[in-house]
Amino acid sequence: MTDMLLTEIDHVAIAVPDLDAAVAYYEQTFGATVAHRERIDSDGVEEALLKVADSYIQLLTPVSDDSPVAKFLEKKGPGIHHVGYRVTDCAVALQSVKDQGGQVIDQAPRPGSRGTTVAFVHPKGAFGTLIELVQE
Ligand code: CO
Numbered sequence: 068m069t070d071m072l073l074t075e076i077d078h079v080a081i082a083v084p085d086l087d088a089a090v091a092y093y094e095q096t097f098g099a100t101v102a103h104r105e106r107i108d109s110d111g112v113e114e115a116l117l118k119v120a121d122s123y124i125q126l127l128t129p130v131s132d133d134s135p136v137a138k139f140l141e142k143k144g145p146g147i148h149h150v151g152y153r154v155t156d157c158a159v160a161l162q163s164v165k166d167q168g169g170q171v172i173d174q175a176p177r178p179g180s181r182g183t184t185v186a187f188v189h190p191k192g193a194f195g196t197l198i199e200l201v202q203e
Contacts, residue, residue: 073153074154076150086113106130173187
């Protein structure tokens with residue numbers, strides 16, 4: 068048995084074509100507020116994080132045409148893009164994925180937004196869900 072490595076749902080990421088419109092929807096409909104907004108050029112995205120208890124809704128929009136999120140929107144339209152699970156140690160969780168024969172997108176942990184350390188797990192081998200491991 069593997070020890071439980073996931074400590075919290077960190078965020079649910081939703082791909083949107085218009086970040087301001089999506090933020091306005093959550094503000095006006097649910098009274099949500101933006102806790103953090105950041106452009107991550109290495110991923111070709113801009114994100115807005117809306118806090119829900121100890122988790123976030125991460126609204127994601129592409130800032131370049133070759134961004135994976137741009138391709139996602141083109142293929143599937145707006146919708147849930149990935150789930151971020153909070154972990155104590157990103158390297159340990161990533162190694163566990165590899166040990167179980169899972170496919171990873173990031174071979175090693177790397178910097179994410181708001182100072183986190185992250186690694187993505189390929190949806191193939193993860194029952195169709197793109198998983199992000201998030202270490203705060
Ligand atoms: Co994410």
